[in-house]
Amino acid sequence: MKPYLPLFLAALFVASPAPSHAQAASSQSLDGIVAIVDEDVILRSELDRAVANITAQYASQPGQLPPREILEKQVLERLVMVRLQVARAADSGIRISDAELQQAMNSVANQNRMTLDQLRARLASEGLSFDEFRENLRDEVTIQRLRQRYIQAKVQVSEAEIDQLIATQQIGGPEMRLANLQINLPEGATPDEIARGREKIEQIKGLIERGETTFNAAAIRYSQAQNALDGGELGWRSYDSIPPLFANVLRAMKPGQITDPVRGPSGFQIVQLEEVREASAQKVTQYRASDIMIRTSDLVSAEVARQKIQALRDRIAGGEDFAKVAKEASDDTLTRNAGGDMGWFQADQWGTAIGAQVQQLADGGLSPIFQSDVGFHLIKRTGMREQDVTEDNRRNKAREIIGNRKADEEFERFLRQMRAEAYFESRLGA
Structure with a gap:
């Protein structure tokens, strides 16, 4: 497992989905309880599966693992922390939809250069349950969402803090x-x-x-x-x-x-x-272009929108000024008042459809009509440059550093408090 699961998932994969109270009650006669966490329980079978998953990850390096009794305590503590965070997220109204979960699963597969079917087969070849993987990933995404929500409410970074960090430390x-x-x-x-x-x-x-x-x-x-x-x-x-x-x-x-x-x-x-x-280079290719967009909606069909933007393209090809036409007819409220000017941007900053077109054009070139997820577009490329973004990156990096420090401190404090306030009874060795 370890070589092809990303770090965040490898860390979480030890966690098994929480049983319902009914499931726990019906199985307790056959399956011992190793811990009580608030009003929930962790079963011996859950701990054994979690330990087995860790053992599988280190199958080629078994000497790195501690003795079984120490490993069980470590894994149990992680199960407890996952259980507490998922419960807190549920109490906070955090829910991960099936669509979000599917997207996360595809992302894990892509990171490991696999299709989802290949990942499923790989898990099966190592005796690991795909359903368990799926539910553990749901827990991981849930915990990430909990962390994001918590730190968004707690962590703010001011421009003065960024200035101070840049003045006192070498960023980059x-x-x-x-x-x-x-x-x-x-x-x-x-x-x-x-x-x-x-x-x-x-x-x-x-x-x-x-x-x-x-x-x-x-x-x-x-x-x-x-x-x-x-x-x-x-x-x-x-x-x-x-x-x-x-x-x-x-x-x-x-x-x-x-x-x-x-x-x-x-x-x-x-x-x-x-x-x-x-550190990697800090230069990027930027493009400048102007855009005309005709939005599709329940009232404007794709065919009507296409015909309308074709008429606008014919006017521009006939010599009318692009900016004038954009101000009169574009549905893009972000650029219309500027005559369609999108400013300088990296290729996919306005979406992959626009990015693909702007990279193919020469300066001054007018694109064919193309469709995005919001409507039909016509763009005119007006420039390309290699831009040194070192200073922008320095400030963004400083903002990230300060934000991460504050976030780590705040969330670590939150976890310690949550753990301290939870009722926990270990029955390992009982």
């Missing part, structure tokens, strides 16, 4: 691939608990540095972060997208090296620098 530049390993501390940890946490992460770091284990294997075995079962992988980050305390240390490190333990809001963590790469 090299990127690095990171992994982390975290040992959690309870809220209001005592000095003894803090000392034990520090000692534990120091011991783990020592194991890695002596070559007794790899960082990723140690993360799977010991880390208490949400990404533990992914080997602690954090993906590619720019230096300016992580907390300055880590960034300053990482700048002086070489791939393979590990930071000293750092205490954060959730506990102690160490970070490994895995790879470094230069």
Whole structure:
């Protein structure tokens, strides 16, 4: 599984769909309960399937997995967090339609360069249920929607904050691939608990540095972060997208090296620098064009709209000014008052139909009539340029960095609070 599922799905795939209360009640005599979460239960069969999925992902590297009892605790905690988030989303009125779910499934298949049928066959070949995959993906999309809704209400980024970040940090530049390993501390940890946490992460770091284990294997075995079962992988980050305390240390490190333990809001963590790469180029091709659009509707059939725009094209081909015709007749309210001028844009910024036409035209060229999902169009290309978007990208990157930091902090706080407020009873080993 792991090589062809995207990281977010690999992380979630351990979660099994929640049984209804009726299903749980009818099966409890045959299927033990391993945990109670609020008014719901997690069954032994769910945990076993989840552990089996993780084991399948690491079938070629079984030595990276911790002992069964530790793995069960890690997977159970993830099942609990998924269950709590999905329940909170349901209480908030979040629903994922079948159409949205189908789109997400197609996206997963496309990312892995497969058709949906090929993905189904691949899952079946590894003994994994497509129906379970589908419901787990619904949970993942639900959780993403919950996170989006929560941070939209909590996170705002001002232009002043962007200016300040740009003034104090170099935005852009090299990127690095990171992994982390975290040992959690309870809220209001005592000095003894803090000392034990520090000692534990120091011991783990020592194991890695002596070559007794790899960082990723140690993360799977010991880390208490949400990404533990992914080997602690954090993906590619720019230096300016992580907390300055880590960034300053990482700048002086070489791939393979590990930071000293750092205490954060959730506990102690160490970070490994895995790879470094230069940032991609920041130039894009932009086009300028003018547009006339005749909208189709219940009152204007496709044939009537086509005839109307053909008449407009004939007028322009006969010498009338494009801008004058656009102001008189175009249904595109965004461009009509400007004589159809769409400004500078990247090829597909106005949709794939317009993008395909504008790329084929020469400057000054008039397109044939073509159809989009809103009506029929006629465009005239007026320019093309290679544009340096470094400054725009810097500001967008700064906005993203600040937003992501705030979002991560807010949502992590939200998850900790939700977990602390939930009723949880583990029956593992009972």
